[in-house]
Amino acid sequence: MKKVLPVSVAILCGLFTLVDFFVPHPQIDTIGAKLVEGVTILAAFALLLGLLNLVSVHGRRLATKGEGRRGSSLVLLVGLVGTATIGIALPGSQALDWVFNYLYAPLQGTMTALLAFFAVSALYRAFRLRSVHALILLVTSLFVLLAQLPFSASLSPVLVPLRDWLLTVPVTAGVRGIILGTALGTIATSLRVLLAIDRPYAQ
Amino acid sequence: MPSLTEFLGHIFSTSVDVAALAVLLVFLPLLIVLTVRAQGGKRFPLRPIPVYEKLRQLVSYATESGRPIHVALGVGPLGGEATPDVVMGLTVFDYVARHAAACDQPVCGSAGDPTLLAAAQGLLHTAKEEAGFLERTPGQAVHFYGPDPLAYAAGASHLLGVENQPANVLLGRFGAEGLWLAEAMASQGSAQLGGTTDPAAMPLLTAALDEVVIGEEVYAAGAYLHRPSHLGSLAAQDIMRIIILLTIVIGVILTTWGYW
Numbered sequence: 001m002k003k004v005l006p007v008s009v010a011i012l013c014g015l016f017t018l019v020d021f022f023v024p025h026p027q028i029d030t031i032g033a034k035l036v037e038g039v040t041i042l043a044a045f046a047l048l049l050g051l052l053n054l055v056s057v058h059g060r061r062l063a064t065k066g067e068g069r070r071g072s073s074l075v076l077l078v079g080l081v082g083t084a085t086i087g088i089a090l091p092g093s094q095a096l097d098w099v100f101n102y103l104y105a106p107l108q109g110t111m112t113a114l115l116a117f118f119a120v121s122a123l124y125r126a127f128r129l130r131s132v133h134a135l136i137l138l139v140t141s142l143f144v145l146l147a148q149l150p151f152s153a154s155l156s157p158v159l160v161p162l163r164d165w166l167l168t169v170p171v172t173a174g175v176r177g178i179i180l181g182t183a184l185g186t187i188a189t190s191l192r193v194l195l196a197i198d199r200p201y202a203q
Numbered sequence: 204m205p206s207l208t209e210f211l212g213h214i215f216s217t218s219v220d221v222a223a224l225a226v227l228l229v230f231l232p233l234l235i236v237l238t239v240r241a242q243g244g245k246r247f248p249l250r251p252i253p254v255y256e257k258l259r260q261l262v263s264y265a266t267e268s269g270r271p272i273h274v275a276l277g278v279g280p281l282g283g284e285a286t287p288d289v290v291m292g293l294t295v296f297d298y299v300a301r302h303a304a305a306c307d308q309p310v311c312g313s314a315g316d317p318t319l320l321a322a323a324q325g326l327l328h329t330a331k332e333e334a335g336f337l338e339r340t341p342g343q344a345v346h347f348y349g350p351d352p353l354a355y356a357a358g359a360s361h362l363l364g365v366e367n368q369p370a371n372v373l374l375g376r377f378g379a380e381g382l383w384l385a386e387a388m389a390s391q392g393s394a395q396l397g398g399t400t401d402p403a404a405m406p407l408l409t410a411a412l413d414e415v416v417i418g419e420e421v422y423a424a425g426a427y428l429h430r431p432s433h434l435g436s437l438a439a440q441d442i443m444r445i446i447i448l449l450t451i452v453i454g455v456i457l458t459t460w461g462y463w
Contacts, residue, residue, distance in 0.1 A: 022224055039282045043318060050317030050347040057343050070360065111353040115376045115379055118386040119407065125389070128411035175402055178418040184443055185422030187226065189287035190438040191234050197432055198290055198425070 238435030255427035278315030281375025290377030315355030356380035360387030373397030385411035
């Protein structure tokens with residue numbers, strides 16, 4: 001019963017949502033919308049669970065003497081409590097805007113900017129000539145980079161048409177193949193969840 | 204005389220619905236029949252995928268050495284469009300957790316979405332229960348770092364190295380933040396495996412990880428690791444692929460000759 005009930009509820013809800021997708025009927029649409037709304041409510045409860053996990057992990061770390069990461073845990077907890085307090089006590093206030101504009105947004109910007117350096121580092125490792133694949137990757141990348149330059153047409157009249165052909169024929173064909181395969185995998189996995197062959201919700 | 208598309212358009216609201224329904228009506232019975240056959244012991248041939256081969260070896264090594272493998276589950280929620288991706292991440296986490304639990308060894312996971320946290324903790328609980336070590340289920344083996352992709356990447360990269368993981372697996376819904384994690388892993392010198400279905404993140408992870416699965420290979424994790432029932436859906440996918448290929452060829456011929 002402990003497993004049968006959640007599995008039955010999940011299968012019924014899944015099938016109903018699927019029927020709702022194909023059948024445009026006002027009553028079915030209303031019930032389907034309620035089910036989707038239920039997902040949002042459940043996700044909000046899960047967020048509460050995540051919050052408890054975060055506080056528990058970092059609270060315990062903060063209380064442990066000799067733990068090297070106490071500083072970052074303290075920053076995290078202060079940030080969490082501070083932002084939550086301002087958000088609850090002064091919703092929509094300038095103080096909350098200040099937190100987002102002058103703390104959150106700059107931190108996000110900094111981290112996004114760091115991705116450029118990580119990309120260079122990753123490409124440096126990927127371009128090491130360990131195999132024929134790496135050689136093809138290197139030559140193609142260098143060619144596309146060269147052909148993207150504004151003055152590439154003056155270097156050779158072949159460069160730009162060849163770049164366009166490369167991007168529109170082999171690259172697009174490969175990406176479409178991957179997308180088709182991904183779509184099939186997505187359908188198969190979704191059907192497995194729908195038929196309760198995979199049950200991530202009932203463990 | 205109305206074309207075939209117009210005729211079907213009168214029956215269904217959009218042509219997208221027709222295509223989706225047609226795929227579903229063919230795929231669903233195929234999947235059921237082949238899954239039943241797989242569960243009955245029928246073995247379908249598999250081509251080797253290096254990531255899963257290596258993961259098997261690393262899980263055995265981690266179990267012997269007592270060091271946990273870190274499974275990064277990404278930031279997609281269970282219940283949204285990312286569900287198939289994160290289910291595969293959870294499948295790999297389940298595989299790692301069961302092997303570790305059998306020898307009462309530690310596990311380590313990180314999640315960027317609270318629904319994943321709950322699901323991963325449930326899998327860990329089940330693994331420990333089945334291994335007979337329920338009372339030793341660690342409450343903090345799965346770490347949650349918030350649903351923001353970059354915040355998750357920063358938190359999870361901080362986790363790396365602390366427990367001296369021999370390997371890190373990135374499987375779930377990852378975008379550009381996967382690159383951050385992969386680079387943090389590379390700096391630790393541990394093995395890095397993983398994959399994504401996001402076309403924008405594929406080149407980044409392909410460059411950054413040691414071994415990578417892309418596209419549909421991500422969804423084959425269960426069949427390759429520990430769930431024979433998934434072999435049925437894999438075989439159904441292959442049959443569907445052939446049907447789609449034939450449909451494309453027929454469509455091209457009909458379009459070229461002006462019948463469509």
